Amino acid sequence: MRLGLAANRLHHLSQDAALFRWLRACEPGIRELGIELHTVGRTFDAIAAAGMLAGYTGLRRYPYGREGGLMKLVAEVVGLGSAERTLDGAIYLIDPVDPSSVFPEAVALKRQCVIHGKPFISTVASARDWIEVERIHAGLAPDPGVDVLHAFESQTLALIAHDAMKPQMLAYAAEHFDLLSRFSRRVATGTTGLRLNELAWSRGWPQGQAWAHRFESGPMGGDAQIADLVLERQCQRAIFFEDPHVARQHEADIQLLERAVTTVTFDAVCITSPAMAQRWATAAKARAQRIAQGSERAATV
Template sequence: MRLGLAANRLHHRDHDAALFRWLRTCETGIRELQLGLHVVGRTFDAIQASALLADHAGMRRYPYGRDGGLMKLVAEVVGMPGDERTLDGAIYLIDPVDPSSIFPEAAALKRQCVIQHKPFISTVASARDWIESERIHAGLAPDPGADDLHAHDQQTLALIAHDAMKPTMLDFADAHFEVLSAFAGRVATGTTGQRLNELAWSRGWPAGQAWVQRYQSGPLGGDAQIADLVLQGRCQRAIFFEDPHVARQHEADIQLLERAVTTVTDSAVCMTSPAVAGRWAQAVVRRRRQRPG
């Protein structure tokens, strides 16, 4: 398995930066998974200087971002015909106030991950969570260091879907109802929340008791309301099924929620692909069987 890897300058500028917090936590898992990392130039240089992942055979250096390094990752997420450089997803640790985080290649990297049903990982918490899920799928024993990510009975989950993705969200919630019900609370924007509540009542959830707390619809400010919960530490995980093919009038609100997640990079997990979310839910079930409680 191979992932692209990049981090904005804030996240590798000193010893305690986000990139190094993730690597120190997950270096063992990266090696266990024999994970290939195709790393944009400045990020690669920072890792080399830190001595983390020393002698890891899966590391490959790409050009600096200004020389097309991030653009190359976008092409490789899509896949290059007749080339073995196809990536299985990307980790891009984003500083929400770094101008490069909204460059076209940054937006295209996320968009193509969503289109190709591959993980786009933009926070430290998401990167830790993904490593643990893949370890579980590989048959490895649960890492006690990841227990905080799996304390779902103490966490709130946001379930958000754009219009074209609402049926997919309902199918996902139906297929993984028990996993999602284990969270302390669930929140959603307007119409999605209503449909999820109706699904829950059809599944035997107490009639009249909301399975999800509904906020405003996205265009009326629901994304902004949930972004505020994330910033306050009152929402720890977002499953956000985006439609990458449709221009949205409330794009600024969507970006607000995404920026909130990256602002609290160590505590918020975000998943934007139904395939990735489904694989995570399967890993949750397997991990609970191995590490009850």
Template sequence: MRLGLAANQLHHAHANAALFRWLHACEAGIRELELGLHAVGRTYDAIHRAGYLERYLPLRRYPYGREGGLMKLVAEVVGLGPDRVLDGAIYLIDPVDPSSIFPEAIALKRQCVIHGKPFISTVATARDWIEMERIHAGFAPDVGADLFYDLGQQTLALIAHDAMKPQMLAYAAEHFDVLSRFAHRVGTGTTGQRLNELAWSRGWPADQAWVERYQSGPMGGDAQIADLVLERRCQRVIFFEDPHVARQHEADIQLLERAVTTRTEDAVCMTSPKVAARWAAAVTLRSGG
């Protein structure tokens, strides 16, 4: 596997920055997986200076962002032939860094979503993804990742745009037992109602909501869930986005995404049904059934 790798300046500006906390926690897993990391210039240079991934040949340097490094990652997520294709991207975002809303940054996420590849924007998501892939590769669980699998202490947000609601319902039906392990589930208006109806049809007590419903997205539900994330009362967001449709409440959607990246150590976000299904399978494997 090969992932693009970039981090805004805040996340590699000092010895305890987010990029280095991720590498400290996951370098062994990266090496076990022989994960290819195609890092844009400043991110690569920071890793080299900090002494991580020394003599690790799958770490490759790309040009600086201003020289087109991030643009090249976007093209390789789409695919430029068998030797130039990425399986996803890690982009550790500082939500107040203007470069995080440059066209190439937005396009990187959009193309990952379109092609069903992981777009990883927080340290928590990056740690969670490494453990997920380790489990699928047959490695023993990393106790350092146990906190991401303690679902009984977590709240899960389930959100889907209109065109993606059927996929969310299908996903919830297939992985109902795993999703039911969470202490609490929240969702926006219509999606939440449909998920409750699904749960009741599966035998969930009819007098209990499987998902606590907030407002619809256009009426502010994304903002309400963003507040839960900011208060560390929601640890995981599964957000099936439709990248092809302009939305009147785009600002609310971006607000939720900014809340997730603000809580980079705590919030895990998945935007691809394929990745979310792979994570659910890893939960089952890791717990032994």
């Protein structure tokens, strides 16, 4: 697996910064999986100066952002004709008040990941969770350090889908209904929430009892309402099926939610495409099953 890697300056300013906290937690998994990290210059230099991933041949250096490093990541997410010039996704740890986070190449990096069904990972929690997803798919044992991210029974999940993506969200919820029902609470914007509740009632959820709490529609401020939940650390995970091909009048509200997620970088996990949501759900189920089987074996010893 090849992932682009960049981090805004805030996230590698000190030894306790987001980039280093993620690497300390996930370096064993990165090495186990042999993930290549194609890293923009300043981020690479910070990792090297901190002595992290020492001797790891999968850490590759790209030019500084001002020299086109981030632009190269965008092109390689799209693909440049060979495996060596194609990325499987990108980790971009964003400081939402850093002006570079809204530069065209930064926006394009996310958009191309979504279009091509590849992970775009913008928070430490998401990056840590994604390494675990790949570990589980590789058949490795669950990492107990990630248990807190999979304590769904104490978490709130946001389910958001743009108009063209609502059928895919409903199909996804139907396929993974039991997994999504493990969350303590589910929230959604107006129309998506209405359709999700209708689906839940058809699946035997108590009639009249909301499976998903409905906020306003996106254009009427629903994204902003969910953004506030994220900022208050009352929403820990968002599955957001975006339509990158359509300009929306309430684009600012959508960006508000994205900025809220990156503001609480250690606490919020965000998944931005059906392909990535599917991969996460499959891994989450397999992880829970392996833990249960391990507990059963321990009880019989």
